[in-house]
Amino acid sequence: RRVERCVALSDVVKASDEDLEWLYPGQEPERVAERWLATGPAVVLVTRGGDGALAVLPGGRVTVDALPTEVVDTVGAGDAFMSGTLHALAAHGLLGADGRERLRSLDRARTADVLRHAAASAAVTVARAGANPPDVAELATALARS
Template sequence: MLDRLDPLVIGECVADIVRLPGTADRVHPGGSPANVALGLARLGHDTTLLTQLGPDDNGRLIRDHLTGASVEVRTDGAAAATPSAAVTLDAVGRAAYTFEITWTLGPVALDRTPRHVHIGSVATVMEPGAATVLGAVESLRASATVSYDPNVRPELMGDHGAAVRRVERCVALGDVVKASDEDLEWLYPGQDPGRVAERWLATGPALVMVTRGGDGALAVLPGARVAVDALPVEVVDTVGAGDAFMSGTLHALAAHGLLGADGRERLRATDRDTVADVLRHAVASAAVTVSRAGANPPDATELATALDRT
């Protein structure tokens, strides 16, 4: 049975302009936090996204895409152009990005208190908007669990040392943290991802996950590690794969009653079998997304079908 989260996602929307040799550009609604919001809404959660969208074609495209999936989109009314990213794909569908983005999010009054807050990506490191994001999390954390995905974009992270400190501050505020092995390699070159995850766990989170592309995923919880394999799938592209992993994770954690302020202690006491089930949902969600173009996470029926393959 679905445990509805009423989650609040705070972060950027980005128009992903996919460029392939010999073909016309394709514009896909994107942005890591927006993709997570979309994934949660498709899985049945009443999701609010606090973001910025410009009064332009890309902004209208993204808003229509999100509201069409029943995401409630809230903005601070800023009129800057909608952020964009030129996405190029290599021979196996891996994405590389070139960004045009600003992030100036100001405070926005909420009409309900969320049970869960998700943050990540550019929105947590790019000022002046990052200060708004961190302030919101600090004010809501007593009544909501928090998830965080750094979703590192090196060209937007600024000074490396300052970026690492900002990421570690967000990790310490989170209950559930996810990073890719590529994120961790940029943050801590040459260090073992599992060891980094254990170090992060000691700073506050109840669960730290590391995605490893085709090699599956690893979760670290107090006193244990859990690993699952990726599902075999024909990859179209990897755009939004990590975001679908996160929405699948949160959906499964909610189903186990492990999110919301009332679930925090249960989350901290969860066992290996439960975490393994959460990871299975996460990798199945990512597998659906990489099997089709753009950040296109599954709905509940598609996720259930993918889970039947695990």
């Protein structure tokens, strides 16, 4: 119930498929994300490791594949995914009080771009030891590969 209260108060929610399996054993992560979306967020993001990521928004679902990467260390992958998400949302003018209404009307194309940035950030991070997210140049290189 505490998690669901936090979800309802949030604009952007991110969870991994493993998080959702732990919270809701036996339930499909996509269905949980849809339920969470109905409580108030503008978008719910679900990371799926090597299977990519999913965004659930009022206009439907958007998915992206994970970037092919040799995994060295998964520590920091979720944080890097979220930092890539925030970086892309900011680039689209979707953060802060003045971006909130635009965030609530997030379209599929911008959502896919946000997910690509997030997945690329996570891919760079897991390709090296330690929780070491990419800088802007490394992110641009990873995005060029996607």
